[in-house]
Amino acid sequence: MSKELIERLYRDHYLTREELVALINHLDDEGKKLLFHYSLQTKIRHYGKKVFMRGLIEFSNYCKQDCLYCGIRASNKKVERYRLSINEILQCCNEGYRLGYRTFVLQSGEDFWYGEDKLISIVKKIKGMFPDTAVTLSIGERGKTVYQKLFEAGTDRFLLRHETASKSLYEKLHPTMDFKNRRTSLNTLKKIGYQVGAGFMVGLPGQTAEDLAEDLHFLKELSPDMIGIGPFIPHGETPLRDAVGGSLEDTLVMVALARLMIPEALLPATTALGTLDPNGREKAILAGANVVMPNLSPTKVRPLYELYENKICTGDEPAHCRGCIEQRITSTGMEVDLGRGDSIQFQKNN
């Protein structure tokens, strides 16, 4: 039965929620092999053997939100907080540019110390100094006007994971946030013209196969340019410290299903997967992922951006990660692409 569903998904890029639930619940080893085979073929059909590299700059770990799973939640008083200055951010970009990166992803907690003026000036400076790069922001929810101004300042992309498409689960995990606003924000970003990234965690406490099927349907409808999928990994200084967390296998299955449902999406092999298994990122690439985001943050602040425990690369220099990742990509038989790596959907519309 799984085989028939997988083949239909490969052909039609669609299964109903009920069919996805059946597939997720009954997938055996043989089914997984077939699923990964088709998801990799689908990735190759659209993007060839290319895997894109993005340089990630974690510029602040201050956060006003209190997501139950996250190590830098506002209530965690044990985190030493930091903010990078504009100059420090530019230095990271400079080093990244030298290492060949042509996309910079600026990520932080929801830190309103960086108001619209500061953010605009950061984006303008980066685009002015490195005009052939793409700038991605991953800074959480801001109003429509701010999103619009940041886009006009030159920001190309915006990552805002939907985290989970289940309203009840979302509300349990995000006491300070609003389910509807998350979705509205994603639609607003799309309408403005950003390449938009959504995504979710796998293995959240109480998450069911129905919830995961809903994540895939939500993504199919939103049709984002990028989809970040990672395992939930418990953090000791959060209320979910004793939760079990997502498994490598379950996450790989969701990456593969996302590739088949939304074939043209850019799908990162997430750092969280590399944390669960030393070869997690390679396995994700072979399940249809085509982006990696090595860290460019200064080594001194890296251990402080701890969303989950045992995060990899916290002691490594940018140049080390750059080489490490390249070697990991080529070990899978794929090829590194250092270009901007815009999504196919975006290329068609521009």
Ligand code: 5AD
């Ligand atoms: N485990 C895995 N992923 C996490 N994130 C935050 N906390 C955790 C955790 N404990 C993810 C969220 C967020 C992204 C930046 O990191 O999905 O959107």
Ligand code: FES
């Ligand atoms: Fe940082 Fe491998 S990516 S050490």
